[in-house]
Amino acid sequence: MILHFLTQAVFWFLVILTVGSAIVVVFNKRILHSAFALLFTLCGVAGLYVFLSADFLAASQMLVYVGGILTLIIFGVFLTARMYNMSIPEQTHQRFLALLPVLGLGGIIFYVLNSAEWHLITPMVAPTTENLGKMLLTTYLVPFEVASMLLLAALIGAIRLARPRKEDHDD
Amino acid sequence: MIALEPYLDLIISVVYVVGIVLFLSLFALFATWLERKVAGHIQDRLGPMETGGWHGWLQPIADAIKLLIKEDIIPAAADKKLFKLAPYLVFIGSLAGFAVLPFAANLIGSDLNIGVYYVIAVTSLVVIGILMAGWASNNKWSMYGAMRSAAQMISYEIPVALSLLIPVMMAGTMSMVEIVDNQAGGFWNWYVFRTMPFSLIAFVIYFWASLAEVNRAPFDLPEAESELVAGYFTEYSGIRWAMFFLAEYGDMFVVSAIAATVFLGGWYAPFPFLDIIPGPIWFIGKTAFLVFVQMWLRWTLPRLRVDQLMYVCWKIFLPFSFANLLLVGLWVVLKG
Amino acid sequence: MNATYKYFRDIYLGVTTVSLGMWITFRHFFMPTITVQYPREKLIYPPRARTELRNAIESCNGCLQCARACPVEIIHIETAKAQDEDNAGNMPDGKPRKLLVLTFDVEMSKCVHCGLCVEVCPTESMHWNNEHEHVTFTREELMRHWATYPPEEVRRLQERDEILKAEKAKQAAEAAAKKAAAGDQPAPKPVSKPAADGAEKPAQPSAAAATPAIEKPAKPESGDGTDSPQKENGKEKA
Ligand code: SF4
Ligand code: SF4
Numbered sequence: 056m057i058l059h060f061l062t063q064a065v066f067w068f069l070v071i072l073t074v075g076s077a078i079v080v081v082f083n084k085r086i087l088h089s090a091f092a093l094l095f096t097l098c099g100v101a102g103l104y105v106f107l108s109a110d111f112l113a114a115s116q117m118l119v120y121v122g123g124i125l126t127l128i129i130f131g132v133f134l135t136a137r138m139y140n141m142s143i144p145e146q147t148h149q150r151f152l153a154l155l156p157v158l159g160l161g162g163i164i165f166y167v168l169n170s171a172e173w174h175l176i177t178p179m180v181a182p183t184t185e186n187l188g189k190m191l192l193t194t195y196l197v198p199f200e201v202a203s204m205l206l207l208a209a210l211i212g213a214i215r216l217a218r219p220r221k222e223d224h225d226d
Numbered sequence: 227m228i229a230l231e232p233y234l235d236l237i238i239s240v241v242y243v244v245g246i247v248l249f250l251s252l253f254a255l256f257a258t259w260l261e262r263k264v265a266g267h268i269q270d271r272l273g274p275m276e277t278g279g280w281h282g283w284l285q286p287i288a289d290a291i292k293l294l295i296k297e298d299i300i301p302a303a304a305d306k307k308l309f310k311l312a313p314y315l316v317f318i319g320s321l322a323g324f325a326v327l328p329f330a331a332n333l334i335g336s337d338l339n340i341g342v343y344y345v346i347a348v349t350s351l352v353v354i355g356i357l358m359a360g361w362a363s364n365n366k367w368s369m370y371g372a373m374r375s376a377a378q379m380i381s382y383e384i385p386v387a388l389s390l391l392i393p394v395m396m397a398g399t400m401s402m403v404e405i406v407d408n409q410a411g412g413f414w415n416w417y418v419f420r421t422m423p424f425s426l427i428a429f430v431i432y433f434w435a436s437l438a439e440v441n442r443a444p445f446d447l448p449e450a451e452s453e454l455v456a457g458y459f460t461e462y463s464g465i466r467w468a469m470f471f472l473a474e475y476g477d478m479f480v481v482s483a484i485a486a487t488v489f490l491g492g493w494y495a496p497f498p499f500l501d502i503i504p505g506p507i508w509f510i511g512k513t514a515f516l517v518f519v520q521m522w523l524r525w526t527l528p529r530l531r532v533d534q535l536m537y538v539c540w541k542i543f544l545p546f547s548f549a550n551l552l553l554v555g556l557w558v559v560l561k562g
Numbered sequence: 563m564n565a566t567y568k569y570f571r572d573i574y575l576g577v578t579t580v581s582l583g584m585w586i587t588f589r590h591f592f593m594p595t596i597t598v599q600y601p602r603e604k605l606i607y608p609p610r611a612r613t614e615l616r617n618a619i620e621s622c623n624g625c626l627q628c629a630r631a632c633p634v635e636i637i638h639i640e641t642a643k644a645q646d647e648d649n650a651g652n653m654p655d656g657k658p659r660k661l662l663v664l665t666f667d668v669e670m671s672k673c674v675h676c677g678l679c680v681e682v683c684p685t686e687s688m689h690w691n692n693e694h695e696h697v698t699f700t701r702e703e704l705m706r707h708w709a710t711y712p713p714e715e716v717r718r719l720q721e722r723d724e725i726l727k728a729e730k731a732k733q734a735a736e737a738a739a740k741k742a743a744a745g746d747q748p749a750p751k752p753v754s755k756p757a758a759d760g761a762e763k764p765a766q767p768s769a770a771a772a773t774p775a776i777e778k779p780a781k782p783e784s785g786d787g788t789d790s791p792q793k794e795n796g797k798e799k800a
Binding site: 057058061087088091094098110111114115117118121122123125126129130133184 | 305
């Protein structure tokens with residue numbers, strides 16, 4: 056009874072954490088607060104993955120999104136000029152024009168949610184890592200490799216762009 | 227009478243967490259004392275000698291009390307919310323690592339199937355906490371410290387992960403307990419000494435890269451006191467500063483404990499007949515030895531420059547880790 | 563090729579030098595420490611260390627050499643001629659004491675530790691006492707009083723000195739007048755006599771001008787000056 060209640064409480068805590076901080080991300084005026092609020096959204100999502108007994112995915116979420124992408128975002132904000140008192144407009148002047156894509160996107164998401172077939176599975180506390188690894192190297196090898204090639208290309212491209220040009224140097 | 231049976235797990239978890247926090251505090255107290263003693267004796271000094279009689283053993287407690295009753299200063303121009311939040315984030319990130327440390331076969335917070343991976347993942351929280359602290363302080367030293375720290379931790383996460391993969395590959399699992407179990411029966415079964423010299427190189431790379439992960443000398447650029455005052459915690463004082471401090475020593479313990487787990491046979495004795503000494507003592511002993519080596523290195527080597535730091539990571543540790551990984555992979559495949 | 567060689571050489575050097583450094587610090591870890599636990603253990607200073615001044619007042623003959631040598635003029639001495647009634651005793655070298663040292667004050671806070679007063683002292687009563695903890699609670703305490711005469715005694719002796727001097731001057735003047743009356747000898751000779759035996763005259767006004775700034779408490783520091791007669795310094799000089 057109490058255990059069940061505790062589980063529920065943790066679940067709702069995670070949900071509120073995720074949604075609440077996502078709202079902060081969108082509506083906060085200071086860009087860095089938005090970036091840091093994103094941390095809690097991502098952690099909340101990782102927690103929800105744990106509830107879905109996707110342990111490997113949760114850890115990857117932390118490692119990739121919190122450790123990598125969020126850090127990059129914060130770095131990006133840090134390197135922006137005038138970051139201490141920069142405010143970003145969180146409203147648009149063309150509200151009606153903005154309504155169109157919002158409604159369109161919302162409609163699509165709603166449609167997908169409605170039309171998809173949802174399977175209720177009993178959460179199993181079985182390790183997923185082994186299956187994940189096998190599938191990544193067999194069934195989904197091509198998408199996996201394509202994604203890595205894409206990332207590699209982006210990496211090399213970024214390095215190429217960041218390098219000073221030859222003519223910039225006198226020596 | 228309420229049946230306690232269903233809540234046993236819960237109660238045990240709570241007790242364990244409290245125990246770990248206590249252990250972490252005690253370890254930090256001991257480590258500060260040890261650090262000053264090691265520093266002193268390496269420089270032919272004595273270190274603290276007065277408080278508490280025997281070799282100043284009460285000095286860390288005096289320091290802790292001083293920290294706790296100190297005024298808590300928040301700079302007027304700081305970002306107050308983030309400033310208050312940051313130390314907890316860093317502390318949580320360090321404490322979370324303790325969850326999967328196997329003090330003994332049964333004395334482990336949670337034998338996660340993804341143990342090693344989990345540790346690497348939760349350390350990301352520390353990076354964010356440090357960035358937050360640096361930014362919220364509204365101080366250029368804090369800012370530089372935070373930037374350096376984040377850059378360094380992200381870079382060195384790669385060699386750390388790659389060299390941790392080697393014992394993972396050899397054991398065929400990421401669970402801490404199983405990795406240790408695969409190293410039972412004498413020190414020649416430890417992963418450092420199997421597949422010589424690859425795993426030894428992996429161990430060395432892991433150890434050095436973990437120094438950078440926890441911002442210890444010679445990679446202590448983020449808190450380089452001679453140029454940045456104290457880096458990202460320049461503006462912190464009192465209990466919040468103590469949180470950073472605890473987190474730092476906690477991190478030292480965690481990275482050393484992982485090295486002891488995956489390379490040095492965890493809770494197993496170096497010789498089978500020594501197994502009568504209980505496992506946690508071996509585990510903590512090995513970890514404490516590695517912590518001692520960290521301190522020893524700190525008082526031996528000068529601080530690196532930023533470009534040297536990056537050179538060591540990207541041009542030396544990384545290629546060697548990759549080559550290591552390939553060769554050990556080959557070894558594992560050939561051995562079947 | 564060259565770059566490859568350098569790369570591996572760097573790694574080799576890195577590994578070996580770090581190992582060497584660790585070996586060195588490891589050895590130092592077990593070496594005896596050089597720390598002196600200060601308030602409990604104290605270092606013995608070398609004999610010529612300029613620590614704190616001390617005057618062994620019973621061997622000081624009041625010659626004022628030190629007061630003149632001092633570049634910052636912080637030694638203030640007042641003397642009076644010894645008379646038979648004083649029972650002044652002998653100097654350490656056995657000769658009878660000629661001058662009573664009424665006050666001997668040193669403003670330690672202004673001392674620059676140049677050591678000139680120690681150099682010039684003919685009796686070697688001015689010496690370094692091999693202690694360095696001249697810490698006090700007030701500035702006044704840094705004014706060192708080494709003479710043992712209480713203030714009223716000082717005043718009495720000074721007055722007696724004045725009277726004696728005046729008498730002497732009178733006698734001299736009378737003698738000079740007699741001589742001048744008696745013969746046709748020139749004046750300079752008798753005048754030079756009183757000037758010569760009042761050798762301290764030029765020093766006294768300056769000392770008198772400087773001392774009133776600080777109230778002298780009637781503190782007979784007899785233990786202070788007598789317990790350390792000339793320690794190593796005497797031997798060292800000899
Ligand atoms: S040592 Fe001090 S008292 Fe002696 S002459 Fe120098 S300044 Fe004057
Ligand atoms: S020089 Fe020596 S003897 Fe002469 S007054 Fe000074 S301390 Fe006394």
